[in-house]
Amino acid sequence: MIRPLLVDEYRTGDAALLGGGTAVIDRAASPPRLIVRTGEALRVYELTSGTRSATDPVAVFPGRSEGPPIVGSGPVAPDLSHAVLVEEHSYRLVTRDGRVLWTRPAASARHVRWARSNRLWLAAPPDPGADGDTVCLLLLTPAGDELQRLVVPFGGRSRSVHLALHANGQAVAVGVQSTSQAATYAVGRDGELSLIPDRALLDAAPNGSGFVTVGRSGDTTDARWHDTGAVVTCADLLASEKDAEPGHIRPYLSAPSGGFLDADTLLLSLEDDYDEAEVEIFGSDRWRPSSHWLVASGRPHGMIVYPDTHCSDDLCAAIPLGDGTWLTHHGEAIHRWRVDH
Secondary structure, X not given: OEOOEEEEEEEOHHHHHEOOXXXXXXXXXXXXXXXXXXXXXXXXXEOOOOOOEOOOOOEEEEOOOOOXXXXXXXXXOOOOOEEEEEOOOEEEEEEXXXXXXXXXXXXXXXXXXXXXXXXXXXXXXXXXXXXXXXXXXEEEOOOOOEEEEEEEEOOOOOOEEEEEEOOOOOEEEEEEEOOOOEEEEEEOOOOOEEEEEOEEEEEEOOOOOOEEEEEEEOOEEEEEEOOOOOXXXXXXXXXXXXXXXXXXXXXXXXXXXXXXXXXXXXXEEEEEOOOHHHHHHHOOOOOXXXXXXXXXXXXXXXXXXXXXXXXXXXXXXXXXXXXXXEEEEEOOEEEEEEOOO
């Protein structure tokens, strides 16, 4: 059993918007940022240590939404000079005074991610005449100059893209997912793609040494390190917990939650589909819909048990920050945690 230490708590009504498409945590920023898209503007808040309640935004980018507000995954430049306003079919690059520098068409799988070098990645539609089951990932300067293009094979419905970056802004891996399939592509130094089928991209190590995917192996799911070859299964996680009752019935690893706390430590999330009959047998007090686990140097270290006053059994996604801490959110509060070694 791992009892984390609460480092900070940030209270804001906008925390309740996380997970709904109109708010996102930019974990690559320092300090991390809460970014909120309304129908009128994009607002940026810094989650500064010691700030327990919402303060004024550090930046506001005016721009009326052309449809339902969409925030995107990382729409604000590191230096707060520019932001991408994501629409259903387009992207607009704007300055803080609302001036539009350029507009580009968006892929059906919209994705925007700024790198620390003040360059940005966009998911764009394939070129005319190209295979429709592809998506183009473009690395651009704020002026709109194209620096790199990755053409990623990608079919299916309800598609999404997940891009893992090295600290220098270069792509390490691309994860693609639809309602029926998931795949990851390792990105070589010259932009060549190597397919890793049936694996969802979880995260890349902060030092750029490699990345981890999640996928099914036989009748279970596992996390796999693609630099060392280490594998951790659901059974490995459950076997590592001697002090607490995990309370899972049919657990599986979830890719949207978790990632690297630091170069050596990974936070993994187990999910468990609700089964009314089995919950009656096991008891609702022993069944957990989700749980968080720590893995260090490829070895499971146990389940994270949060204080009852700060989290429910149905945990939200964990957002690692790469400095040994991670964020969770519950209601109108965002909590920052670390492990006391």
